[in-house]
Amino acid sequence: MTTWNATASKLLDSAETLIRTKGYNAFSFRDLQREVGVKTSTIHYYFATKPDLAAAVFERFFQEHRLGLDQLTMAVPRAYDRLEKVVHFFGHNAGLGRFCLGGMLSSDRESLDEATRGALVRFFAHFESWVSTTIAYGKSNGEFKDSLDPDQAARTFVALLEGGMLIHRVKGDSHYFSDLILPFIDQMALIPSKI
């Protein structure tokens, strides 16, 4: 687990926000210099190249994403509630104009290095796998319909999240995202709960 000092962390923070709001190719080292208050040469001291910076940003994001999902699994007993929390988390970021980093870098994948492209593949595989496990658990739990194919439903859920965030930002309609995803979860449920 790579660990960064204060400056590098701030650089990663700003870079992540810039990527998630404007995109990888739409921000410069000078933008970072302005935001963080260190010279561009200092950025290169920590991250040799721009693709290296993106790689580090994504590595940290991926790790936090894994950690967040693990904690969710431990802290929240019901599968339905776990998925709902994921939706709210994504929806919160979408509301701030912050697209999923995985989705954003997918758009810019041609500008990234091979290692980061590989990490992107693993990101989606891991996310889908977590959702699939959660849905399977929900089935065994009596929360979700027995007819559900967890893998299929998980792929759909993740793709819906990514596409939904994209369109949410374009529409600027603060209800679009949750109105899109929550009914989808509800449709999987045996007893259409809440909403």
Added chain:
Amino acid sequence: MTTWNATASKLLDSAETLIRTKGYNAFSFRDLQREVGVKTSTIHYYFATKPDLAAAVFERFFQEHRLGLDQLTMAVPRAYDRLEKVVHFFGHNAGLGRFCLGGMLSSDRESLDEATRGALVRFFAHFESWVSTTIAYGKSNGEFKDSLDPDQAARTFVALLEGGMLIHRVKGDSHYFSDLILPFIDQMALIPSKI
């Protein structure tokens, strides 16, 4: 309906492909010069600025998209088959590494002018509206379940297309996209046909 001469058309073609493969901020006027074989000054002769070029590319795309959907409505009698054809069309482009132009420019929307951002909103609204109408027709037709909410299903379908294309490109798995979307259509159908 704006009409372009041969050079401008080639410029629009190349720009569209570049945007859909690499992204708006990842290509330059020099790339276009190389591909089309005219000087960058000639590009500026037709399109004053880069955002103007993007606007023209998207306007043409949007128009062809509308036309394509209209023709589909006229040529294909069954709603199910219309949606399936849309999926194959998107899937074909995804297979070529060509993301949906609407989705791609959504990622880069911060770099576009206000008019193009507005056109993006209208693009998704129109697409969703067409899908919704198609689903409503399919319901009246006895193809789709009566319980379906056409608007809700249409939003889901479009978001699934966009998210699916994004992830498809990352995975490089030629089956991912259609394996994702076709079951979704099938699930709407009264009589789970084909596949």
Added chain:
DNA sequence: AGATATCTATCTATTGATAGATAGATAAAG
């Protein structure tokens, strides 16, 4: 002649990146 289309040549600003200096912390040697 005028309109249309393309080129040459060039501009300014910005890009990611590098070289080398410097101050301060840390460690090793005497």
Added chain:
DNA sequence: CTTTATCTATCTATCAATAGATAGATATCT
């Protein structure tokens, strides 16, 4: 303990390449 050496983190200054854009000459067609 002090001195010497090395390492860490940052800076200044600058590079070559490229970005989008412009002015004005030139050719072609009506």
